[in-house]
Amino acid sequence: MGFFSKIKNIFNKQEEKQEQNIEITKEEKQxxxxxxxxxxxxxxSRDNFVNKLSILGIKYTKISDxxxxxxxxxxxxxxxxxxxxxxxxxxxxxxxxxxHIEDFEYLKEVIVDELFMIYVGDQILSSKLNLIDGKxxxxxxxxxxxxxxxxxxxxxxxxxxxxxxxxxxxxGDTFRAGAVxxxxxxxxxxxxxxxxxxxxxPSAVIYDGLTKAKEENYDVVLVDTAxxxxxxxxxxxxxxxxxxxxxxxxxxxxxxxxLVIDASTGQNGISQAKSFKEITNITGIVLTxxxxxxxxxxxxxxxxxxxxxxxxxxxxxxxxxxIPFDIEKYIYGLFKEF
Ligand SMILES: Nc1nc2c(ncn2[C@@H]2O[C@H](COP(=O)(O)OP(=O)(O)O)[C@@H](O)[C@H]2O)c(=O)[nH]1
Ligand SMILES: [Mg+2]
Numbered sequence: 001m002g003f004f005s006k007i008k009n010i011f012n013k014q015e016e017k018q019e020q021n022i023e024i025t026k027e028e029k030q031x032x033x034x035x036x037x038x039x040x041x042x043x044x045s046r047d048n049f050v051n052k053l054s055i056l057g058i059k060y061t062k063i064s065d066x067x068x069x070x071x072x073x074x075x076x077x078x079x080x081x082x083x084x085x086x087x088x089x090x091x092x093x094x095x096x097x098x099x100h101i102e103d104f105e106y107l108k109e110v111i112v113d114e115l116f117m118i119y120v121g122d123q124i125l126s127s128k129l130n131l132i133d134g135k136x137x138x139x140x141x142x143x144x145x146x147x148x149x150x151x152x153x154x155x156x157x158x159x160x161x162x163x164x165x166x167x168x169x170x171x172g173d174t175f176r177a178g179a180v181x182x183x184x185x186x187x188x189x190x191x192x193x194x195x196x197x198x199x200x201x202p203s204a205v206i207y208d209g210l211t212k213a214k215e216e217n218y219d220v221v222l223v224d225t226a227x228x229x230x231x232x233x234x235x236x237x238x239x240x241x242x243x244x245x246x247x248x249x250x251x252x253x254x255x256x257x258x259l260v261i262d263a264s265t266g267q268n269g270i271s272q273a274k275s276f277k278e279i280t281n282i283t284g285i286v287l288t289x290x291x292x293x294x295x296x297x298x299x300x301x302x303x304x305x306x307x308x309x310x311x312x313x314x315x316x317x318x319x320x321x322x323i324p325f326d327i328e329k330y331i332y333g334l335f336k337e338f
Contacts, residue, residue: 004112004335007328011035034323038333041315045296049078050338053111057104063096071111078297079266080118084304088114112335119303119327127311127325130254130283136213137220137253138246142239142280143260144227144272145176148288148314152260153222154186155322156286156312161192165219170209171196172242175226183224190319193218202226203241210249229275236279243280258311260286261302264293273306287325288314296334299325 014032017024024032052074060067068089075085091114101107131137139156141149150173157167169187171194173179180196187194195209206223213221225242228235246255259282261269276282285306290296290313299310310325 002109002113003116004109004331007332011329011332034326035329035332037315037321037323038326038329039336041291041313041321042296042330042333044291044294045078046334046336048294049074049296050335053108053338057108060104063102063104063107068093075297077295079295079301080115080297081270081301081304084118084300088118091117108338112331112338115300116327116331118300121303127284127309129311130256131220132253133219135253136210136218136250137256138210138223138250139220139256139258140172140223140225140242140246141258141260141286142225142227142276142282143286144229147227147260147262147265147269148286149173149227149260150179150182150186150224151317152258152286152288152312152314152322153183153224154190155314155319157186157192157220157222158190158319159322160220161190166217167192168209168213168218168221169194169196170206170213170221170223172202172206173224173226174200174202174205175228179224179226202238203245206242207245207249210246214249229272232275232279239280254283255281256283257281258284258286259308260288263287263290263296263298263314266293266295266298267301269298270301270305273302273308277306277308282308284309284311286310286312286314286322288322290314291316291321299330 014028018032056067056070072085072089076082092110095110101110141153143149153169157169161167169183169192171180171183184194184196195212197205199205202225210221243255257280259273259276261273263269273285285302285308287299287310302310312322313325314322
């Protein structure tokens with residue numbers, strides 16, 4: 001049985017259990033809820049993608065060169081990178097030949113299997129945040145304006161708070177008007193601590209906020225920043241300075257630096273990721289607004305072109321709609337009716 005049948009089985013079984021009121025554990029319940037979020041959030045992508053692929057299966061009675069050409073086009077328009085698509089089609093052709101595949105139903109399985117392999121490849125990318133118990137952990141959020149940094153901070157902070165962590169938000173976006181207030185309002189709403197003032201040097205604000213967080217034994221500090229990519233040299237210097245300040249206060253703690261990108265910006269988001277990767281050590285990606293795009297294939301392009309693990313995905317605007325990235329649920333959500 002292929003990978004896709006396997007995950008379909010797992011998720012269907014969980015749902016059946018719930019429908020038949022068979023007792024399920026808290027973890028199983030959360031799994032179902034998260035899977036449903038992927039299914040709902042990826043509906044635009046799925047409609048686009050799966051419909052087109054299914055039409056291919058009707059249009060071609062034989063797997064021909066024209067079939068592969070059209071398949072390539074569909075995958076490229078879903079924002080999976082060109083090279084990834086080329087490699088993928090090569091592998092698919094090889095398997096079709098070796099396994100003498102003629103049946104489209106079986107080919108579907110192979111397509112999903114191979115797409116999964118693009119992401120997983122030969123390494124396991126962990127979507128877990130790198131947090132150490134008993135220490136004050138720092139998560140720095142970077143990314144250009146409007147991608148969803150501040151809202152992602154609030155959503156992640158809310159989750160950490162629910163997990164029982166002592167959480168502080170620091171307003172390191174001293175550039176945009178209203179950014180400090182926006183963050184402090186979120187802090188109030190989700191009931192976590194806030195540090196921010198009207199100084200213009202983000203590193204000075206971060207220094208004082210972190211000093212306080214360390215003294216008062218906070219578990220996690222989430223730092224908002226301004227993303228001015230148009231001036232790469234300045235941004236690099238600013239990020240270097242922030243990292244220096246953090247290292248000075250917490251010398252042996254790893255710093256999580258999460259780059260936030262907006263899935264609906266497609267290839268533009270990918271080039272932002274490449275630029276940020278050049279100027280600072282990005283440890284994970286938060287991919288927002290997947291619910292608003294039909295080009296959900298961008299996750300696979302990120303893997304190929306940026307090779308930084310996606311740690312969270314935004315599948316809606318609600319506080320609970322930003323969830324840890326899970327490749328199996330993602331693939332399931334993307335291909336549910338395929
Ligand atoms: N639909 C949707 N909207 C989002 C998501 N994440 C953020 N947004 C919206 O994007 C807008 C910009 O977010 P903001 O956090 O202020 O961006 P920042 O400039 O990077 O801090 C806000 O209106 C958010 O509600 C998401 O995953 N899905
Ligand atoms: Mg902001």
